[in-house]
Amino acid sequence: MNIREEPLRFACEGEMLFGILARPEQPAGLGVVIVVGGPQTRIGSHRQFVLLSRVLAGAGFPTLRFDVRGMGDSSGEKRSFEQITPDIAAAIDTLRTACPTVERVVLWGLCDAASAALLYVEATRDARIAGLCLLNPWVRSAATLAKTQVKHYYGQRLLQREFWTKLFTGRLNPFAALGELWRKLGQACARPEQPLGFQERMARGWRHFPGRILLILSGNDYTAKEFLEYAAGDASWRGLLEQNGVTRCDVPDADHTFSSQKWRNSVENACIDWLKRNE
Amino acid sequence: MAAEAFFLPVAAGQRFCLYYAPAGETRAVFLYLHPFAEEMNKSRRMAALMSRRLAEHGLAVLQIDLAGCGDSSGDFGDASWQAWLDDIAAALDWLRVRHDAPLWLWGLRSGCLLAAEAARRTEVAANFLFWQPVITGRTFLQQFLRLKLAGEMLGGEAKGVMATLKQRLAAGEAVEIVGYALSPALAQGLESATLAPPNRPGRLLWFELSSRADATLAPASQKCLEQWQAAEFSVASAVLPAPSFWQTTEIEEAPALIEATLAALQT
Numbered sequence: 001m002n003i004r005e006e007p008l009r010f011a012c013e014g015e016m017l018f019g020i021l022a023r024p025e026q027p028a029g030l031g032v033v034i035v036v037g038g039p040q041t042r043i044g045s046h047r048q049f050v051l052l053s054r055v056l057a058g059a060g061f062p063t064l065r066f067d068v069r070g071m072g073d074s075s076g077e078k079r080s081f082e083q084i085t086p087d088i089a090a091a092i093d094t095l096r097t098a099c100p101t102v103e104r105v106v107l108w109g110l111c112d113a114a115s116a117a118l119l120y121v122e123a124t125r126d127a128r129i130a131g132l133c134l135l136n137p138w139v140r141s142a143a144t145l146a147k148t149q150v151k152h153y154y155g156q157r158l159l160q161r162e163f164w165t166k167l168f169t170g171r172l173n174p175f176a177a178l179g180e181l182w183r184k185l186g187q188a189c190a191r192p193e194q195p196l197g198f199q200e201r202m203a204r205g206w207r208h209f210p211g212r213i214l215l216i217l218s219g220n221d222y223t224a225k226e227f228l229e230y231a232a233g234d235a236s237w238r239g240l241l242e243q244n245g246v247t248r249c250d251v252p253d254a255d256h257t258f259s260s261q262k263w264r265n266s267v268e269n270a271c272i273d274w275l276k277r278n279e
Numbered sequence: 280m281a282a283e284a285f286f287l288p289v290a291a292g293q294r295f296c297l298y299y300a301p302a303g304e305t306r307a308v309f310l311y312l313h314p315f316a317e318e319m320n321k322s323r324r325m326a327a328l329m330s331r332r333l334a335e336h337g338l339a340v341l342q343i344d345l346a347g348c349g350d351s352s353g354d355f356g357d358a359s360w361q362a363w364l365d366d367i368a369a370a371l372d373w374l375r376v377r378h379d380a381p382l383w384l385w386g387l388r389s390g391c392l393l394a395a396e397a398a399r400r401t402e403v404a405a406n407f408l409f410w411q412p413v414i415t416g417r418t419f420l421q422q423f424l425r426l427k428l429a430g431e432m433l434g435g436e437a438k439g440v441m442a443t444l445k446q447r448l449a450a451g452e453a454v455e456i457v458g459y460a461l462s463p464a465l466a467q468g469l470e471s472a473t474l475a476p477p478n479r480p481g482r483l484l485w486f487e488l489s490s491r492a493d494a495t496l497a498p499a500s501q502k503c504l505e506q507w508q509a510a511e512f513s514v515a516s517a518v519l520p521a522p523s524f525w526q527t528t529e530i531e532e533a534p535a536l537i538e539a540t541l542a543a544l545q546t
Binding site: 007008009018020043044045046047048050051071074075258259260264 | 285319324331350458529
């Protein structure tokens with residue numbers, strides 16, 4: 001299907017945001033807003049969001065990707081993913097104005113943008129949001145990081161011959177090495193910080209979200225591992241991954257940003273299949 | 280005033296452009312040439328901050344996303360050095376129709392190589408603003424290929440990677456590096472690119488950033504600047520203590536670079 005790309009400029013709390021709408025020839029009633037997180041712009045690492053938006057529009061789904069306040073070409077001060085709910089709201093309004101056929105919207109986010117999408121639905125209960133497409137959601141705190149490190153790094157190291165050889169031949173200071181492991185264990189077992197952290201608000205957003213969720217996880221990514229650890233161990237996340245309406249897709253070997261065409265294609269195909277099923 | 284965003288039609292598709300209209304009378308026009316691959320994403324914020332300030336000072340700015348980069352049409356893997364030079368020519372045409380004011384080619388990193396080469400080929404009278412210029416394309420390409428090497432080493436397969444990469448490029452095959460497909464045409468263009476000065480002299484402002492407060496220009500930069508001086512360019516340079524915002528993990532700002540650039544342009 002032919003698509004057309006249009007630059008859009010829209011306001012958010014006194015700042016000017018820039019985005020690109022990929023418009024299909026015959027737009028579906030379902031549109032996509034790509035939320036950008038982390039140190040990225042609407043283009044995405046190695047142009048992932050540009051290429052994704054073209055593929056989604058090619059399948060009939062109008063897709064808007066945009067720079068939040070303080071990022072890329074948009075004006076204003078930089079802010080964290082916990083503070084971009086107004087930016088997401090402005091983008092949804094803009095997509096619906098530019099593409100009046102769009103009635104329902106899917107929020108698509110990678111890493112802390114996935115977290116921002118959950119925080120958006122938690123804060124707004126926006127009835128226009130039909131689905132969430134979440135890739136490698138970000139739940140990091142000192143405790144989750146330490147837990148993942150203990151399990152995936154130290155766990156591996158304890159099984160490695162090299163670690164013990166180094167320890168016994170004195171090339172590794174045993175007190176420092178074991179002290180570090182001990183410290184990490186302490187951090188890993190610490191109680192999560194009070195009051196309601198963003199991770200709990202994400203869980204609440206997920207639990208009460210009436211639409212569909214597509215969870216895409218990279219096989220070779222710390223952030224994804226941390227998310228799984230957290231969701232498995234934290235009370236607020238109990239049962240959420242198994243909840244009705246949740247589809248999980250694992251991309252084996254993929255790194256955090258899907259930095260290869262084959263991994264990007266897996267993501268694109270998974271998204272299109274899921275969007276078509278939820279159209 | 281907010282920038283105007285539009286797609287510039289070119290023979291092979293469309294190029295995303297941002298135009299920052301100057302406040303008051305147009306004192307000069309700037310064409311911004313972005314750096315390579317992921318460096319472009321990382322530095323987009325700084326380019327925007329500088330452009331806004333330039334526009335406030337009566338200096339018009341046009342930013343263009345080159346073929347296969349940013350929001351422009353095409354895939355990075357289809358881009359070539361020549362296609363990028365053609366895009367620059369199209370952007371200069373767009374500016375020429377609208378403005379009759381002194382022209383500045385403002386490059387960041389490999390964007391400086393493109394600026395110099397575009398000026399040498401077209402004999403356009405231009406001044407140059409270089410931010411952390413890449414001096415030789417060959418070295419830069421080598422560094423880019425090394426990113427692949429680093430990735431493979433983490434996966435434990437480093438042996439012979441660099442040689443294999445070069446063989447594949449030489450055989451006309453594209454290689455994928457940190458998510459970007461690099462075509463042989465782009466690799467060749469980059470490899471032969473130099474920062475040699477054009478024949479028509481003008482001004483050159485050269486800024487480098489360093490984490491050290493007392494840093495001075497590297498000998499290679501010094502030598503290059505002497506070349507431009509010998510070509511009768513009026514040259515000014517400075518090294519500022521600021522983060523390498525085109526490659527930092529988080530998005531960094533370097534306000535000192537913006538202020539120093541504005542101050543140098545006032546003189």
